[in-house]
Amino acid sequence: xxxxxxxxxxxxxxxxxxxxxxxxxxxxxxxxxxxxxxxxxxxxxxxxxxxxxxxxxxxxxxxxxxxxxxxxxxxxxxxxxxxxxxxxxxxxxxxxxxxxxxxxxxxxxxxxxxxxxxxxxxxxxxxxxxxxxxxxxxxxxxxxxxxxxxxxxxxxxxxxxxxxxx
Numbered sequence: 001x002x003x004x005x006x007x008x009x010x011x012x013x014x015x016x017x018x019x020x021x022x023x024x025x026x027x028x029x030x031x032x033x034x035x036x037x038x039x040x041x042x043x044x045x046x047x048x049x050x051x052x053x054x055x056x057x058x059x060x061x062x063x064x065x066x067x068x069x070x071x072x073x074x075x076x077x078x079x080x081x082x083x084x085x086x087x088x089x090x091x092x093x094x095x096x097x098x099x100x101x102x103x104x105x106x107x108x109x110x111x112x113x114x115x116x117x118x119x120x121x122x123x124x125x126x127x128x129x130x131x132x133x134x135x136x137x138x139x140x141x142x143x144x145x146x147x148x149x150x151x152x153x154x155x156x157x158x159x160x161x162x163x164x165x166x
Contacts, residue, residue, distance in 0.1 A: 003071045011067060017056045026055035030063045038066045 015030045024044035031037050040063025044050040 001075060003068055003075060008064060008067050008071060011071065012064075015060060015063070017059065019052065019055065024050045024055065026052070026059045028056065028059035028063045030060070030067065032067070036070075038063045038070070040064065040066065 011032050011034075013031045013033045015028055018027045018029075019025065020027075024047050026042050028040045028042075029037055030040070040059045040061065042055045042058035042062060044055065
């Protein structure tokens with residue numbers, strides 16, 4: 001996108017001029033449609049050559065040139081934020097795609113425990129107490145019991161709900 005003269009003109013609400021008494025300095029204050037003001041100035045070196053109309057035109061052009069700079073900054077800032085959003089979306093989509101691919105391509109994982117490790121795991125699990133299940137589901141306290149009457153090197157965990165209410 002370019003900052004065009006038409007665009008700058010469309011930003012302008014109105015302008016006011018002031019010439020300081022006894023000087024050749026003319027000030028132009030342009031008020032933009034958003035309420036922001038931009039000031040331009042002009043001055044004539046030789047008071048004998050001063051032309052009020054030319055002074056206003058030069059002051060107006062000076063203020064208008066400053067609007068280009070403001071609009072260019074605003075455009076740069078907008079493009080910067082758009083790039084950040086686009087980059088963030090791209091990164092999110094890449095992460096989502098990576099996660100989906102990872103999910104689909106996960107290798108099979110096998111765990112091998114010896115009897116001592118299984119017994120330690122069983123004891124650890126048996127000693128755990130679980131908080132109540134979400135009351136919206138059921139108000140059921142639960143704990144874990146380990147069945148030790150299984151063949152060697154085998155562990156099976158059963159979860160029992162006590163005091164279930166419907």
